[in-house]
Structure formats: structure tokens, C-alpha cells
Amino acid sequence: MPAFSYRIRCCQLPIRRSDRWRYEMNRVVRVTAAGGIALGLVLGAGVTAANADEAPDSAEIVFDEFVEALKVDETTDAALAQKFDRLPDAEQERLADAIEENPLSVLTFTAGEPTLTSVTATAAEPALAPKNATSAKRATRSIVTAAAEPTVRNVASGLHIRTVASNPRYTATYPVNASLFGIATGTFTMRYVFEATSIAVTRNLECTGWFTGAAGIWNIGTSQSNYISGGTGVCTINYRMSLAFKGSFFSANKQQQLQYKGTRLTSATLKNI
Known part of the structure; x- marks a missing residue:
């Protein structure tokens, strides 16, 4: 799986960052239209594509990068992904933090x-x-x-x-x-x-x-x-x-x-x- 992709629950296909940015922008447009606020004001407040790229990687992205780097086979990759997706959000964040602190520490x-x-x-x-x-x-x-x-x-x-x-x-x-x-x-x-x-x-x-x-x-x-x-x-x-x-x-x-x-x-x- 490319390092710049992340997994979406409920059996959706992975969304690349370019697609995610377009999704986020469409969501902003819908929200601002509903609130009667001009899109230009929202962008002026700092919601930009550059800022989105600078945001910390999600727990899913960190985990995907770690598994990809391990170069496991497809069957093992799918099994690990399934286990990760079943974790509560807080546990996913904890695991991602541990991976970034020391990847070897999460292995048993x-x-x-x-x-x-x-x-x-x-x-x-x-x-x-x-x-x-x-x-x-x-x-x-x-x-x-x-x-x-x-x-x-x-x-x-x-x-x-x-x-x-x-x-x-x-x-x-x-x-x-x-x-x-x-x-x-x-x-x-x-x-x-x-x-x-x-x-x-x-x-x-x-x-x-x-x-x-x-x-x-x-x-x-x-x-x-x-x-x-x-x-x-x-x-x-x-x-x-x-x-x-x-x-x-x-x-x-x-x-x-x-x-x-x-x-x-x-x-x-x-x-x-």
C-alpha cells in the first residue's frame, strides 16, 4: 500500500491524499454554504491545502507505513490491517504513538x-x-x-x-x-x-x-x-x-x-x- 494512502473503515477503498483533499474541500464548501459563510473567509482563517499536508499523520497512516516497511506478504498485511481496524480509536492512537517512538517496542x-x-x-x-x-x-x-x-x-x-x-x-x-x-x-x-x-x-x-x-x-x-x-x-x-x-x-x-x-x-x- 503506498505510504501516502490511508484506510477507511466500513470496507471502503483506500483514498489517496489528492482525493482526500478534494473530499475535505467539498465538505468545507457544504458546511460554509449551510452556515451562510463565504468560502473565502474560511480559507482566510487558515484551512488550506498546505496546512492539511502539514497536519500530523493519522494513526492509520502511521500503522500502514510501518506494516508496508516490514514488507510482509499480502495475507499477513490484510490480517494485521483487520486487527488494527478493530481497535478502539484511543488504542489506535496509542499504538501509532508507540510505533513513532520505537517501532521495535510494538513487536512481541x-x-x-x-x-x-x-x-x-x-x-x-x-x-x-x-x-x-x-x-x-x-x-x-x-x-x-x-x-x-x-x-x-x-x-x-x-x-x-x-x-x-x-x-x-x-x-x-x-x-x-x-x-x-x-x-x-x-x-x-x-x-x-x-x-x-x-x-x-x-x-x-x-x-x-x-x-x-x-x-x-x-x-x-x-x-x-x-x-x-x-x-x-x-x-x-x-x-x-x-x-x-x-x-x-x-x-x-x-x-x-x-x-x-x-x-x-x-x-x-x-x-x-
Whole structure:
């Protein structure tokens, strides 16, 4: 929807500003004619097209601009618009004020339930570097091996690669929805892949996070850390979000974390940082 349009209730089609100005002028003419007051006097009092353009945007216009900037799909756009139109006028004004103050403040971040699936491990799989592994090359240089396990040495690269069967591999996923009116506009997902016995995590293989969905005005950066302590595997994802809206910039930082003691989930958290 164009940024210079606004929504009219009762199922009317959107009216562009040029049409709205003509509507307002016709209304002024009708009112002044009924009151016996010359149109020139009304315009002399300051009711001009310029003044109309300088007036603050309505709550509907602010909301429409925000949803348009999010670049949600048409179905989500229609659902959000319907929710907004059902709000009392005072609540619409409050929401519009909050959007202009900080658009990120009107979004709700709701964590889903983590899920864990089992996959047969692959031999000679490189372990994940404990902190901020950003490439396969760095991860390969941080292979974790047990002292008692047989290994072969790659003379060319200096790497030790496991040749014995690994423990079962598990993949944990942890979604967090960014919602407005309970309608998801995007999802943050973290994935933690590790090897474990029933009572202890033995090796970390992957710790990643990403955003899917509408993020037209978002800039989202991620960083990760992971470690194993006392048989407990920990995967942490930090999201650093920035948003540009109507010439201003806003930021919010979130952290997702999963902890597993073997195959048992011991902690799943979402917090501001």
C-alpha cells in the first residue's frame, strides 16, 4: 500500500491524499454554504491545502507505513490491517504513538518449544570450535578427540581425524516468533547439533541462528558461542537488530540459548542483552 494512502473503515477503498483533499474541500464548501459563510473567509482563517499536508499523520497512516516497511506478504498485511481496524480509536492512537517512538517496542518475541531429533552420526565429522566458529576452516582446526580413541594423522594439513564410530548425533531447534497482534511477522531460529550419550554431550558440531520472514527495514547480525562442561552442552546465539523508520534508527538485542545434559534439555532461554 503506498505510504501516502490511508484506510477507511466500513470496507471502503483506500483514498489517496489528492482525493482526500478534494473530499475535505467539498465538505468545507457544504458546511460554509449551510452556515451562510463565504468560502473565502474560511480559507482566510487558515484551512488550506498546505496546512492539511502539514497536519500530523493519522494513526492509520502511521500503522500502514510501518506494516508496508516490514514488507510482509499480502495475507499477513490484510490480517494485521483487520486487527488494527478493530481497535478502539484511543488504542489506535496509542499504538501509532508507540510505533513513532520505537517501532521495535510494538513487536512481541515469543519462544516456541525446542525440539530434539536423532540422526546417525557420520565418521570423521569435525567438531565445532568452542567460540565464534564462523567458517568450516576454523571449525576443522578445532577438532576434539578423546585421548584413548584411535586416530590417523593427515600429514599435509596436520589434522587429527577420528576413524572410530561417533556417538549418536542430535539436532535441537529453537524458534522464536516476532509478532504483532499475535500474528507472526518473522521467526528467529537457532539450531544446535551435537553428539551425546544418554547422560552427556560429547561433541558440538553446529551452533547457528538465522531470521526468516519479513525484515524489510531490519538489519540483523548474529554471533554464536558454544562449549561443553561436565557433560552439559551449551549453544548461545546473540541477535543484534537495528531498524530504520521515518528517518530514525532503533536497536534491540536478543539472546537465545539451549543447554542439554546428554539428551535431556536442561535450559531454553530468550532474553534481552
